[in-house]
Amino acid sequence: xxxxxxxxxxxxxxxxxxxxxxxxxxxxxxxxxxxxxxxxxxxxxxxxxxxxxxxxxxxxxxxxxxxxxxxxxxxxxxxxxxxxxxxxxxxxxxxxxxxxxxxxxxxxxxxxxxxxxxxxxxxxxxxxxxxxxxxxxxxxxxxxxxxxxxxxxxxxxxxxxxxxxxxxxxxxxxxxxxxxxxxxxxxxxxxxxxxxxxxxxxxxxxxxxxxxxxxxxxxxxxxxxxxxxxxxxxxxxxxxxxxxxxxxxxxxxxxxxxx
Amino acid sequence: xxxxxxxxxxxxxxxxxxxxxxxxxxxxxxxxxxxxxxxxxxxxxxxxxxxxxxxxxxxxxxxxxxxxxxxxxxxxxxxxxxxxxxxxxxxxxxxxxxxxxxxxxxxxxxxxxxxxxxxxxxxxxxxxxxxxxxxxxxxxxxxxxxxxxxxxxxxxxxxxxxxxxxxxxxxxxxxxxxxxxxxxxxxxxxxxxxxxxxxxxxxxxxxxxxxxxxxxxxxxxxxxxxxxxxxxxxxxxxxxxxxxxxxxxxxxxxxxxxxxxxxxxxxxxxxxxxxxxxxxxxxxxxxxxxxxxxxxxxxxxx
Numbered sequence: 001x002x003x004x005x006x007x008x009x010x011x012x013x014x015x016x017x018x019x020x021x022x023x024x025x026x027x028x029x030x031x032x033x034x035x036x037x038x039x040x041x042x043x044x045x046x047x048x049x050x051x052x053x054x055x056x057x058x059x060x061x062x063x064x065x066x067x068x069x070x071x072x073x074x075x076x077x078x079x080x081x082x083x084x085x086x087x088x089x090x091x092x093x094x095x096x097x098x099x100x101x102x103x104x105x106x107x108x109x110x111x112x113x114x115x116x117x118x119x120x121x122x123x124x125x126x127x128x129x130x131x132x133x134x135x136x137x138x139x140x141x142x143x144x145x146x147x148x149x150x151x152x153x154x155x156x157x158x159x160x161x162x163x164x165x166x167x168x169x170x171x172x173x174x175x176x177x178x179x180x181x182x183x184x185x186x187x188x189x190x191x192x193x194x195x196x197x198x199x200x201x202x203x204x205x206x207x208x209x210x211x212x213x214x215x216x217x218x219x220x221x222x223x224x225x226x227x228x229x230x231x232x233x234x235x236x237x238x239x240x241x242x243x244x245x246x247x248x249x250x251x252x253x254x255x256x257x258x259x
Numbered sequence: 260x261x262x263x264x265x266x267x268x269x270x271x272x273x274x275x276x277x278x279x280x281x282x283x284x285x286x287x288x289x290x291x292x293x294x295x296x297x298x299x300x301x302x303x304x305x306x307x308x309x310x311x312x313x314x315x316x317x318x319x320x321x322x323x324x325x326x327x328x329x330x331x332x333x334x335x336x337x338x339x340x341x342x343x344x345x346x347x348x349x350x351x352x353x354x355x356x357x358x359x360x361x362x363x364x365x366x367x368x369x370x371x372x373x374x375x376x377x378x379x380x381x382x383x384x385x386x387x388x389x390x391x392x393x394x395x396x397x398x399x400x401x402x403x404x405x406x407x408x409x410x411x412x413x414x415x416x417x418x419x420x421x422x423x424x425x426x427x428x429x430x431x432x433x434x435x436x437x438x439x440x441x442x443x444x445x446x447x448x449x450x451x452x453x454x455x456x457x458x459x460x461x462x463x464x465x466x467x468x469x470x471x472x473x474x475x476x477x478x479x480x481x482x483x484x485x486x487x488x489x490x491x492x493x494x495x496x497x498x499x500x501x502x503x504x505x506x507x508x509x510x511x512x513x514x515x516x517x518x519x520x521x522x523x524x525x526x527x528x529x530x531x532x533x534x535x536x537x538x539x540x541x542x543x544x545x546x547x548x549x550x551x552x553x554x555x556x557x558x559x560x561x
Contacts, residue, residue, distance in 0.1 A: 007427075008348045011389065012380045025392070026425045029464040033493035037462075040424040040490075040500060044387040052386065081383040085314050085342025085355055090386075125318030128325075154319070196322040 014038065015045050016078050049077040049090070056091045057117045059172045060098070060110060072101065088125050092118060109163035109183040116165045116191070119157035120200070123193045126155035131194045131246035140253075145239075146221025147254040150214055153247050155193040158215070159200075160208035162186050166200060194246030201245045203238070206231020210238050211247070219254050279335045283308050283369045283481060283526035285552060287545035288337065290530050296326055298538040303333045305542045307549070308369065310337035310528050316366075317358045331366055337481065337528065338368035342384065345404045345418070346377035346391035356411050363412050370481055370526075372417035372450045373408065375401065375438065392427035393437040405445040417480055418442065419450040422458040422487075422501035434459070439475045449475065451522075452483035453515050454507065454530070458499040467514050476521040484515060484548060485530035504533035507544060516551055524552035 005013075007025055014020040026034040050073040054061045061069040076097050082090040095114035104110050131153060140148070159166070166187040171178040188208040190201040203211075206228040213223040220242075224235055231238075242248055286307020291299065299306065309330055316327055330336070340359060343351060363371060376388035391397050408416050420438060432440070442449060451474060460467035486505030490498045507515075507529065519525070529544040 006348050007392065008377060008380045008389075012383060012385065015385060015389075016383070025428045027428050028492065029426060029462075030492070030494055030496055032496060034425055036493045037424045037498065040498070041387060041389060045385050048386045082386060083382055083384065085344075085352070085379065085384050086317055086358075087314060087384075087386065088318055124321050125323075126320060128320035155321075193321060196325065 015042050016081060018042065046074060046077065049082070050074060052087055053077065053091050053094065056121055057094060057114055059117055059169050060114050062172055063107065063110065063113065063168075064104065072103070075101070088121065094118065109165060109168060112161035112163040112165035113168055115161065116159060116169055116189075116200075119159055119191045120198050123155040123157050123191050123198045126193060129154050129249045132243075132248045132250065133246075134243050137243050137251075144253045146219060146224075148220040149217060149252050149254050150220075150242065150248045151250045152211070152215045153192050153194065153249050155198075156211070156215070156247055157191040158208050158211045159189045159191050160186075161188070166202055169200070190241065190245060190247055192245070192247055199245065201241060201247075203241065204231060204234040207234065207238050207241070214242070279369065281369060283335055283337055285524035285526060287527045287529060287548035287552070288334075289541045289545055290528065290532060291327075291330060292535050293323070293326065294535070295538040295541070296330075299330070300333065302538070302542065306334065306545060308335040308337055308526060308528075310339050310530075313338050313340045313359055313362055313371075314342045316362055327366065336366055336368040337370040337372065337526070338362060338366065340371070340373040341388070342378060343373050343404075343408065344377045344379040344384075345373050345408070346375055346389075346397065346401055347379055347404075348377070348400070349380065351404050351407050352379065356408065360412055363414070370417060371412060371414065372419055372481065374419045374421060375441070376421050388421060390421060390423040390425060390427070393430040393432040393434060394427075395431065398432065398437060398440060401441050402444045405441060405447050409445065409447065415446065415448050417448040417450040419452050419483070420455050420459070420474075422452070422455040422462075422499075424462055424498065424500075426463060435470065435473050435475070442475065442478050447478075448480045449478040450481045450483060451476070451479045451518065452485070452530075453518055454483060454485040454487060454511050455501060457508070457511050457514055458487050458501050461497050461499045464496075468517055471514060471517050471521065474521075476518070479522050479525060482515070482518060482522070482525055482527040483530050484511060484527060484544075487511075502533065503530050505531075506540075507547075512547075512551070515548070516555070519551055519555040524556050527552070 007023055010023040014022050022035045022038045026038055028034050028037055050070055053073045076094060080093050095111045095118060098104055098114050099111040164181050164183050164185045164187050166189045167181045170176055171181055188203040188205055192199055210223055210227055213226055284307050288308035288310055289306055291309045291311050316323055374388050377391060378385050378389060456470050457467050460470050484507045485503045487508055488500040488502035490500060492498045527548045529541055
């Protein structure tokens with residue numbers, strides 16, 4: 001760090017990197033060691049950020065254990081301190097960090113699990129909107145269904161992972177045995193917050209791109225034809241999810257459904 | 260979840276505006292914690308106002324904002340910022356200020372306050388209230404930032420005295436003179452954190468009662484009380500940590516009493532942010548602060 005750097009630049013550097021000397025302007029009234037007093041700030045910053053990260057990624061923390069998580073979080077926060085006072089965004093880059101963090105390379109599912117927890121947080125803080133209930137679809141003419149164009153809930157996170165992050169997360173909440181989960185199986189889900197609680201709705205494989213298509217404005221009929229062959233059989237289930245899960249907030253019927 | 264569905268339809272509000280006076284009442288309030296929501300609603304009479312950290316309510320929707328809407332119907336509100344970095348070397352984060360302005364507009368709080376501290380530098384937000392040097396360049400910058408906040412929010416803000424663990428060689432102002440000068444130039448009000456007075460006075464070898472005696476109490480519109488933790492510096496001197504993780508320390512109550520003797524009864528917050536206790540414990544602390552206020556009021560009348 002340049003000697004010309006401002007006091008706060010050097011203060012900041014020394015907070016995040018214990019190898020950096022405390023700025024020489026820092027002093028104490030009684031001649032006691034300024035570095036030892038400075039350590040209070042260093043500790044406040046580090047501990048509060050580790051706690052914030054642990055609160056956002058409780059399942060990742062449970063998977064690796066408290067001590068390991070703390071050490072890993074310390075490495076992360078030094079490289080990626082929060083970029084904004086919006087602490088509800090701190091850790092958005094944590095999944096990517098995990099994907100490149102050698103000590104957890106054997107836990108290949110960990111980045112996907114972190115992505116799921118980050119998506120849950122985004123859903124929790126997303127904008128409010130009133131979901132349609134199944135009755136709201138009751139008057140629809142089945143013949144018009146191919147032209148159905150939907151608006152999906154603003155909290156919706158379409159989740160698709162190469163590992164069984166959904167099952168692992170569920171097992172950690174006490175839904176199913178952890179040992180029974182094969183982590184190396186791809187999984188997809190809708191993550192959304194119809195009212196206040198975040199729901200995770202598992203999807204058959206191929207379902208994620210179906211909901212991506214609907215959100216992009218494809219009419220139902222066209223989205224159905226775009227389904228991967230192995231997912232086509234699940235169309236009734238996907239439509240059921242569209243109607244039952246609260247993911248839809250409004251719809252319109254597009255008359256011309258041709259390409 | 261404990262918020263009924265209909266609460267999500269609460270919009271903005273200006274609510275409370277007719278029901279509560281525009282300033283915080285001379286009562287004790289508590290920092291709102293989500294786990295206390297139900298009891299707080301059921302025992303609203305025990306609590307004079309609530310305070311929340313603005314940054315926890317800057318999401319787009321969901322439970323936190325719905326709860327705050329419901330609470331706003333029942334309590335005067337103190338909105339307390341922790342992320343503006345008013346003491347920072349860089350200009351204020353205008354995006355953050357805009358988020359704050361939206362919150363102020365929606366919830367019409369009785370008070371908005373922030374800290375004499377910095378937390379952001381070179382685009383890193385450090386999630387702590389860091390100390391500033393009390394010198395002329397810092398003073399000019401803090402005044403400029405307070406000005407900007409007040410003109411953006413179109414209201415007076417309260418500036419809080421900090422708890423600090425180190426001092427700076429270049430400081431040329433006494434902390435109280437620095438704060439008084441910021442208030443004089445910017446027109447801001449002051450939030451006097453009495454626990455911070457105990458922490459900083461102890462950490463810098465000063466007499467906390469003298470601090471209260473010298474403080475410009477006529478500008479104080481809110482008081483904070485909280486618990487500190489205790490350590491030692493390298494010479495074995497007491498080093499108090501502003502931990503907000505315990506009851507108000509017994510030696511802070513006499514300091515509060517000395518403060519009230521100068522200010523008269525004034526809105527007083529019990530701050531307890533870590534190892535948060537049951538609601539009943541907070542309500543008891545609040546009642547103790549109100550008893551101190553009543554004693555001062557009756558003493559003054561006698």
